[in-house]
Amino acid sequence: MSVRELFRRKLDGAEIIPDPVVSAKLMRTLARREFVRFNPARFNVYYLGGLLVAAITSGIMLFSEKENSLQPDSQSGLETKENIIIVEPFELPEGKAVLKDSGDKPDVVKEPDIKKNKSQKNTKTGNEAESKSVQSDRNPINPSGINETFSKKALVSDPSANTGKLMGRNLIGETLIETSALSGCVPLKLHFSTSISSFDSCYWTFGDGGFSNKKSTDWIFDLEGEYNVGLKLYSGGELKASSSKVIIVHPRPQARFEITPEKPVLPDDEIRFLNYSANGMKYKWSFGDGTYSDLFEPMHRYARYSNYNVKLVVSSDFGCSDSLIVMNAFSGSEYFISFPNAFIPNPDGPSGGFYSSKSDESGQVFHPASSGVTDYQLRIFSKLGILVFESSDVNIGWDGYFKGQMANPGVYIWKVRGNFRNGESFVKMGDVTLLRH
């Protein structure tokens, strides 16, 4: 029997008993996947969503009805409030609470009339610092507890929302949400707490998808924007109070700059600072040599070579600032010295060795190309070891003449030593060929 037949006969249709754990795990996974899959015949996440929307809509309708009955000439400010309230209950835990309510005590959502008729109403001007509208619910059903469902918010942009209202037996006159600040620069770390203590559990939402169940908590907003921070207090499984506050997180400017020329030679080159900062309004430059500038893109000339730390502080209208320091900004400067390997002396006579890029276009003087050289000593020897030229000035090269006569064509050895302005020293040696026309 071949291998193929052997395996086919033995293994095809073979049965292995799976671990009992597999079955349980499979069923759990199945239940989870079924829940997130749409299926009209089964309770799943879509149904839950639908239920939530229904519950919330009826809740909002109830709320707005009460608002209207309380203040018939309702203004646009009220609508803003309502909009904010719509946003919050989409959070799942709130949804759970609503579901629970509608199951255990259907009066909340399904019997709005009872509540509306029986709830006590009174008005009172609220805290001027925050606009608030406070409303009590379900007094007849549970008269002993804290029954207030109220919402508060600081609407910075909406002056019409400044008229506060307070309804029902609300004992909480002050802020439900206590925070260390209402605005700040990103990343903004705030401390949230509440002065209320008569609740079983609380639920914070921070408007950026985050939440917390702690009574007081720190939260860091790491992106700019306006965040509606909400707090819901539960007692005995029921929502007792809710409130929200708008936190404004200002963008932080970004300090960015570049230095040009890229490899400057100090102090010869004038340095230009290119500003690429974002969201800035004010700029303060510190060049590291004790001088400052407030210009957007300043130019600066340093008095001498050194390693400077250049700092830029950018600040925005909201008082947010950012800084960038470039340490040793000019350490990458280009200091170099290099020599050619051939030259043709001027046959008309010695020139004295003075050169510049213009006067020595034809390469009649042997001299280095260099940058940032301070101390310098060049010696040139013939093959026999005779010193034919010496210079301690980088600006004077060899014109090819020795004792008034043009030196013989051939190879000469040069040796140079010295220092760069950054303190680095150099020693180099090489040969150069003297050519003749």
Place this chain on the structure above:
Amino acid sequence: MMSDQQIIEGCARHDRKAQQVLYDQYSRFLLGICLRYASDKAEAEDILQESFLKIFFNIKDFSGTGSFIGWLRKVAVNTAITHYHKNLKYRYHVEIEEYVSVETGVTSFEEDFFNSEELFKVMNELPPGYRMVFNLYAVEGYKHKEIAEILGIDTNTSKSQYSRAKAVIRDKLEKLGKLKSSYTENG
């Protein structure tokens, strides 16, 4: 006792009981398939679970024509192939001793000499690529051309991998056989 038809209808309604019956009835058979494609039982059970999820969610697509067990088998094999692709790390990795092993020695084996547990073990020890090709060709009965398409390899690769897999298996079986006969001799 539920009939296949009842199970299928129940599962299509996502009836928990029908799903459990389906699992109880076919999990052993399907695990037998999965184990051929896996390197150990845990991996086989992973493939089994994934297969059942596919079965439960796609059972309404089962047309009813053809055998139900054949459909289940196909789902399991396809899942194993997907699993293989997902876990393909050393695509061109072939152990050198396996590469040079040549087809020599015994070409025929007695069916009763090896039990299926031993054969599963031999199968599990194969490199994944060999196992895949050998399973699909020798047990499932696919053509080399089909295997090449399924695994995204060349037809010739499928052929050569199959013959190498065969050689490795033969080698392993021979060793196993010798081991066994030495037991019987001593015992």
